[in-house]
Amino acid sequence: MNFPPTRLSVIARTRSADEEMRRLAFATIIEAYWKPVYKYLRLKWQLGPDQAADLTQAFFATTLERDVLGRFEPERARFRTYLRLCVDGFASNARKAERRLERGGGVPMTSLDFESAEGEMVRYEPAVPADVEELFYQEWVRALFQRAVGDLRAWATSSGRDTMLAVFERYDLADSPDDRPTYATLAHDLAITPTTVTNHLAAMRRQFRRIVLERLRDLTTTDEEFEAEARRLLGSAP
Amino acid sequence: MSGWLGDAAVAHLRAVAEWPDVGERYEITRRLGRGGMGVVYGARDRVLDREVAIKVVDDIGSHADAARLLAEARILGRLEHPAIVPVHDAGSLADGRVFYVMKLVRGERLDAAMASRTVSERLDLFLRICDAVSFAHAHGIVHRDLKPQNVMLGPFGEVLVMDWGVARVAGAAPDKEAVVGTPGYMAPEQEHDARSADSRADIYALGVMLDAMLPQPAPRPLMAIANRARAARAADRYDTVQGLSRDVSRFREGAPVDAYRESALERLARIYQRHRLPITLVLVYMAVRMILLLWFRT
Numbered sequence: 001m002n003f004p005p006t007r008l009s010v011i012a013r014t015r016s017a018d019e020e021m022r023r024l025a026f027a028t029i030i031e032a033y034w035k036p037v038y039k040y041l042r043l044k045w046q047l048g049p050d051q052a053a054d055l056t057q058a059f060f061a062t063t064l065e066r067d068v069l070g071r072f073e074p075e076r077a078r079f080r081t082y083l084r085l086c087v088d089g090f091a092s093n094a095r096k097a098e099r100r101l102e103r104g105g106g107v108p109m110t111s112l113d114f115e116s117a118e119g120e121m122v123r124y125e126p127a128v129p130a131d132v133e134e135l136f137y138q139e140w141v142r143a144l145f146q147r148a149v150g151d152l153r154a155w156a157t158s159s160g161r162d163t164m165l166a167v168f169e170r171y172d173l174a175d176s177p178d179d180r181p182t183y184a185t186l187a188h189d190l191a192i193t194p195t196t197v198t199n200h201l202a203a204m205r206r207q208f209r210r211i212v213l214e215r216l217r218d219l220t221t222t223d224e225e226f227e228a229e230a231r232r233l234l235g236s237a238p
Numbered sequence: 239m240s241g242w243l244g245d246a247a248v249a250h251l252r253a254v255a256e257w258p259d260v261g262e263r264y265e266i267t268r269r270l271g272r273g274g275m276g277v278v279y280g281a282r283d284r285v286l287d288r289e290v291a292i293k294v295v296d297d298i299g300s301h302a303d304a305a306r307l308l309a310e311a312r313i314l315g316r317l318e319h320p321a322i323v324p325v326h327d328a329g330s331l332a333d334g335r336v337f338y339v340m341k342l343v344r345g346e347r348l349d350a351a352m353a354s355r356t357v358s359e360r361l362d363l364f365l366r367i368c369d370a371v372s373f374a375h376a377h378g379i380v381h382r383d384l385k386p387q388n389v390m391l392g393p394f395g396e397v398l399v400m401d402w403g404v405a406r407v408a409g410a411a412p413d414k415e416a417v418v419g420t421p422g423y424m425a426p427e428q429e430h431d432a433r434s435a436d437s438r439a440d441i442y443a444l445g446v447m448l449d450a451m452l453p454q455p456a457p458r459p460l461m462a463i464a465n466r467a468r469a470a471r472a473a474d475r476y477d478t479v480q481g482l483s484r485d486v487s488r489f490r491e492g493a494p495v496d497a498y499r500e501s502a503l504e505r506l507a508r509i510y511q512r513h514r515l516p517i518t519l520v521l522v523y524m525a526v527r528m529i530l531l532l533w534f535r536t
Contacts, residue, residue, distance in 0.1 A: 141252070145251055146241050
């Protein structure tokens with residue numbers, strides 16, 4: 001597995017003395033986790049869309065402002081698990097208090113698009129998945145991959161790899177196996193050879209993997225946690 | 239294109255991102271399965287335009303696994319035999335993981351293929367397995383994990399002994415692991431200390447395999463052969479795989495086997511089975527002579 005070199009994780013950067021670094025670190029965590037948290041609150045805690053949106057914002061505001069992340073102990077749990085347990089505690093307290101939650105101030109979350117998150121919830125209706133914790137993981141993976149694909153697009157566009165990007169988008173991002181074109185079709189449509197399709201896909205997957213691992217490194221706190229997450233995400237299932 | 243990724247796209251990306259980057263020559267096409275220390279992928283060799291299998295170490299940081307996989311590749315490279323899967327290439331990925339490229343074996347596992355075979359066919363397969371193991375022993379290599387699941391039967395009758403990942407070269411540095419092999423097929427001395435396992439540990443496993451391959455109830459001489467091969471004390475087993483296969487061959491030919499002391503009746507029955515036609519002709523001839531003799535006397 002191609003592990004990027006160790007560097008200060010985003011969780012560690014939330015404790016930085018540098019305010020800008022702290023703000024960016026918070027933004028990265030919110031970016032990675034807000035959708036999983038929102039959907040988790042909707043499904044496990046059976047909250048309505050508005051309530052779940054309010055609680056999601058309040059959770060991140062409170063969590064980050066009160067340095068809840070500073071209490072995370074990497075040797076006891078993965079960060080993702082810790083955060084999910086925090087969500088459970090927060091939702092439980094909110095339900096007990098039955099109070100209206102304050103929307104967080106000072107935390108960069110103005111761009112959270114709850115409408116789009118709600119649109120993605122359609123696939124869970126009307127059934128609630130049996131394993132809601134697994135859902136949290138799936139949504140976390142989806143959020144991670146979506147960001148990685150965004151980074152990949154930016155990288156390909158800025159470096160003039162438009163054809164490579166087109167091959168990757170049409171083949172690897174197809175909504176279903178039935179929508180996936182053959183190499184020959186792709187080659188014909190893009191006026192390249194099937195061998196070039198193969199090579200482009202290999203190059204884009206290599207870059208995608210590198211970006212995912214970089215982002216994963218950012219979201220984990222120790223080498224052990226990173227390796228375990230990477231193995232679960234991209235490694236081989238037993 | 240929107241940023242939303244559906245379940246199918248996420249699953250596909252997880253799969254393709256997992257596939258190792260084995261360079262320009264090979265194109266990974268699918269995942270075939272998991273072995274003891276790595277994952278085996280199906281791939282296309284672009285240079286020779288053929289299907290191959292690629293085994294890649296699982297853990298990037300595991301030097302022990304990398305060393306074992308490389309050792310396995312080298313062992314297979316040394317063993318050029320029709321019943322041992324050939325290695326075509328070996329190397330390291332960009333992340334340092336070791337891989338080797340081998341023939342893509344199609345077919346079914348021995349344990350799944352037994353039901354439809356006659357005893358004679360089963361013994362023929364067993365003897366071919368013995369040939370491969372004997373060949374390895376002659377090159378100073380002990381497999382140490384022989385079992386039906388590690389033998390593949392090809393569509394054209396090929397027999398291939400697989401998974402040499404825990405094989406040991408005679409004289410090589412002793413393993414750190416206390417136990418290697420599979421319970422049920424491991425010789426008692428191998429269970430206690432893998433380092434003490436020599437070629438007789440493979441003979442033990444072959445004895446267990448022979449027993450598993452036989453229909454029940456099995457002929458007594460064959461059971462005796464299996465029991466001798468899998469004797470608890472290494473000294474009580476066959477000295478060599480050739481000794482074992484010679485006894486099995488003798489049974490097939492209707493000859494007495496070393497492992498079984500037969501009674502006079504069993505010996506007669508065996509001799510009759512072996513020479514049924516001439517004995518029957520002689521008996522018929524003698525009976526006719528006797529009848530004619532009695533006829534003319536009366």
